[in-house]
Amino acid sequence: MPSTRVVVTGLGTTSPVGGDVASTWQALLSGTSGIAHLTDDWVEQMPVKIGGRVAVEPTEVLERVKARRLDRSSQFAMVAADQAWADAGLEGSGLEHERLGVALASGIGGVTTLLANYDALLEKGPRRVSPLAVPMLMPNAPAANVSLKYGARAAVHAPTSACASGNEAIALALDLIRLGRADVVLAGGTEAAIHPLPMAAFANMMALSKTASDDGGDPTTVSRPWDTGRDGFVLGEGGAVLVLESEEHARARGATIYAEVRGAGISNDAHDIAQPDPEGRGGTRAIKMALREGDVDPATVVHVNAHATSTPKGDIAEGLMLHAVLGEHVDRCVVTSTKSMTGHLLGGAGALEAVATVMALRDRVSPPTINLDDLDPEVHLDIPTSRRDLPEGDIVALNNSFGFGGANVAVAFGSVS
C-alpha cells in the first residue's frame, strides 16, 4: 500500500455550463445543458452544427496581451488553474516551488492555432506564420504556461491519451506525490477543438451525433447517454484543474480538504484504435486497479461519474465494467454522465468530471443524467434523472475515462470527515 495520502485542496474550471466551479456545479445539479447551435461563420457547410462552447469566453477573464499568446486550450487551462490556485489558498503559503508540479493534458493540443497558421501560410505566405505558433500549439503548452505562471519547478507533464488524457493527468499527479517527486501538483485537462477540421473528422468517423443540426431539433437533447435514442457524442470545450497535495503538506498549512484521492488504475484494451472492447475488459481492469490501490471496499463505492459519451457501444461496455467490478453492490451505486449536459470535452473531460466527482463527495449529492427518457434495456444501472443524495459515512466515488487508442483510466476519490 502506498503510504503517502493524497488529497484535493483546490478546484477550478471553465466549462460549457459555467465559468467557474460554483456555477458549473449548480448547473449540473439542476440538469442544465450547455449545448447549443454553433454560431461560427464556418458552421453552415458542416454536417454537425451543435456543440458546447464555454459559458464564459476566456478573453473576458484573462489579460488581453497574455491571452493572445495562448492557444484557446491554454487559455482554458490558465483560467481553471487560476481558480484552483486561489481556491487552494496557495498564494503566500510558503510553498516550495521546487516541490510544485503540473500534470495538465489535452487530447489534441493547439489545433486551432495550428490550423489558423496553416491558413495564414496558404493565403499570405510563410512570413505571416506567427513566431509564437510552435510554443502555442505544442501539446505541453497548457502545462508549461501554468508552470510559468506559478513557478512550478518540479515535474511538468502533459500526458496524452485522447479522451482519457485529463483523467490520466490526475492519475499521474497522484503518482508524482506518492513517489515523493512533488508535494503539490496542479492536475487536469483542457480542450479547444470546436473547429471545422476536427468536427468534420469526428463526424466522418460517425462518432458525433448529427441530430438537431439540420432537422430543427433541440440541441440540448442530443447528448443522451444510455438512452435508446443516443447516436453519438456532442463536442464540448473547456478545462478543469484540481490541486492535488500530500495530506501531510495540506494539514501542515491548514488547507481545506475536499476529498482524498484513494487510487488510480490505468490499462489499455489493445483491441482497436477507436472502438472500445465491447466487453469492457480493459476498463474493468483499470477500475479494479484503482480500487485495489486505494484499498477500497466495493461496498463503499456509491457514486460513479461515468465516461458515457452517448455512443451506442461505449455506454453499454461501461455498464458491464461496473457490474464486473462492483458485483451486487452496483445496485446501490448512483451512476451519472455529466456529459449529458456538458458534451464531451475530450482531453478536458476527465478533469471536468473529476471536479464534479469531488463536489459530489463533498456535498453528498449526484448530478442527474439528462435526456434519459428510455433507458437502453442492455444497461442495468441506477441512473437518476434528477439530483440524488448520496449516503453519509465513508464513501467512495469513481471517475472513469476512456480514450481512442484503447486507454482506460479510473480514479477513486474518497470522502473526508
Place this chain on the structure above:
Amino acid sequence: MATTEEIRADLADIVNEVAGVDADDVQLDKSFVDDLDVDSLSMVEVVVAAEEKFGVTIPDDEVKNLKTVGDAVAYIERAQG
C-alpha cells in the same frame, strides 16, 4: 505619403495590440527592448504586422538595427520612399 507622425501612431497601435504597451508611450525616442519591454518574439510580430500595414519589407537582418521607435519609423519612411 504618410507623415512621420501618422506612421508613429499606426506603429503605436500595432505595439499596443501585440505587446499591450500603452500607445501613448510609443514615442520616437523609446527603445523597444529597454523602455517598452517588447521581447524578441513580440518584435517579430510587430515587424510582420508593420510590413502588412505599411506595405514594406523589413528583412530579418534589418530588425536588429531597429532599436528605437524612431529607427523603425525612419526605416518605414525610407522603404515607402
